[in-house]
Amino acid sequence: MAAARGVVERGRRAASGMARPARTAALTLLAVLAGLSAGEPARADLSDDAARVARMWSLSGARVARLPSLFIEHGRTRLVAITPPPAGTASAPGAAGTPGAAGAKADECLTAAFLASRIVEFTLETSPLAGDVSALEGLVQRLRGRDPDEERRVHSVAGAAVITRCGPAREELGRVAVEVLSPRGAFDVVVASSSGPPERIEAILPERAFGPVAPRGDPGRPAEPGPLDARVVRAARRARAEGALRVVPTDMSSSVVGTGQFSVKLAEGCHRIDLMAEVPSATVRRATDLDAEAREGGTGRLLDRDRSDAPDGRLDFCLGEPGVVEVPFLGAAGPVKVVLSDAQWPLPPFVPGHFGARARGNLAAALHRRHAPAPRAQPIAEAVGAQGDTLVPVQVEPGRCYFAAAGLVRGELRGLRLSVELGDHAGRDDAGDRSEGAGVAFCSELEESAALRVGARGNSPVWVLAVWPMD
Structure with missing residues (x-):
């Protein structure tokens, strides 16, 4: 027995001696891999991009400051105050200058760079200088195919947008409106004051640069809507076919x-307003494209809006009681006849x-x-x-079956937003930006309860929910 134990003990020592070099080699390999991974640079994130922009602009002699980070959801426009960084400002988050900071010269340039993830799409819009564009001049420019608001709007490219204003035009950057077109986005903002426009973002962040964008094709002139009388008849026939009581x-x-405003007294009920303008017989004329709004008289509450590219305008809304509705419009081809056709449902x-x-x-x-x-x-x-x-x-x-509104x-x-969950089934409806009511239909097979969820966002909204049984 002692001899057998000795043989076993010698076998264990031999196995341990053979395994020690293997463990040493494995530890050495892990150390090498750890060293390689530690030496590899980390992938840049949004804060790193903003720090790189601030550092490069600072090296060129600009005074740079970084504003606190922003988080904006779709549909929520955020106004951001931009002030020139004071002299000696460090490029650290939250080091933005205060209004009236010293060090800004009359001919300097003020730049604001908004950085987000490369998949986030957003726009920046500056405020015009006082008295720059009057309401009438803006209307005339729109009728000529130019939108002064769109000219002030800057669209992001690969999650970055930069606005630079020099001299007196720096006042336009006092407040910048940020509108997110994507579902949501986080932003870092870098502000710089320099003797001239700073280095372009594409040169500092080449990973955000891309090739040229092909120009949009020319679809040609809009289609002519046809004679006014025939369009009025078609609108009335279509409304009556859908159950309208009267037109x-x-x-x-x-x-x-080409502008004007109707003021009509409407009965309670659901209304569809078709706006149609006469097409002049002159060969050279502006295209007919009516844009209109329906607003409640007295309060000015928006009932519906039409900004489509169709020649005629259409507005749909429901009134809980009789009232006066104002319908301003623009887009007619000069001083021509304009018809408002009101179709009413009870x-x-x-x-x-x-x-x-x-x-x-x-609810209706x-x-x-x-x-x-x-x-x-x-x-x-x-x-x-x-x-x-x-x-x-x-x-x-x-x-x-039921209908909830x-x-x-x-x-x-x-x-x-109104949504319903019933067993394995779910449905939802979003009111959108032109409506104040949402509705969803659902049917129960074996379930005895349904979960309705109402999500409301806005300025102190109060809503009501009603659920009807349907035959």
Whole structure:
């Protein structure tokens, strides 16, 4: 037995001696790999890009400051104050200068660089100088195919946008409006004051540069809409085919620049307003492209807006009570006849009116926009909510269908979303930027409850929710 134990012990020592060089080699390889990974430069992030821009501009003699980081969601325009960095400003986050900082010369250039992720798309817009463009001059420029607001707007390229203003034009950078076209984005802002325009972002951050963009093709002149009388008849026939109770036309003459405003008294109900302008017989004329708005008389509340490229304008909205609606327009081809054709549908029955006329009209608009059948019974559930996301559980009957609508009662909206979750099924509706009501239909198979969620964003919005059983 002792001899056997000795043989086993010698075998273990031999195996340990053979394994020691292998472990040493493995540790050496890991150390080499760790050294290589430690020596490899880390991938640059947004803060590194902003630091690189600030450093390169500082080396060229500019006074540089970095503003605190921003986070902006889609649909929320952020105004950013830009002031010249004071003398001796360090290029560190939050080291922006204060208004009236010393060191700015009259002929210096002020530059603001907004950096985001390369997949974020956004625009920058500066404020015009006082008295630079009057309202009438802006209207005339738009009719000539130029948009003064678009000329001040800077579009991002690969997540970066830069605005430079020199001399007295630096006042335009006092407030810069940032609008995110992507779902959301985080921003670093670098501000520089220099004797001339600083080095371009593409040279400092070559990874954000790309090749030339092909110019847009010329689609040619817009299609002629045809004779005015025939278009008025077609609009009335189309509305009656969709169930309109009546269609009432009103006409006026536009101004020499193709603008005007209707003021019409409308009954309660859902309305579709078609705006159509006469086409002059002259060979050389401006193209007809009516853009219009519908606003509640007295309060000025926007009911609908049309900014399409179609020759005629169209506005859809619902009124919870009779009232005066103002319809300003532009885009007619000079002093010509303009017709407003109002098609009216009655308010659906059983739409609650105890929340006020505005809520009544918005709930009816959600039904009308979804082409839902008129409810034949009172709502089985009602709820009131405010800003944020609200969960509203509703008891339902298996084998029955329902329609839920949410409408604004008061306040201002930037977005309204209504969604429903029922078993394995889900649906949602977004009101959009031109509506104050959202609606969604759903059916229960075996479920006895549904989860409705209302998300409201805006300035102190208050909304109401109603759920109707549908046959």
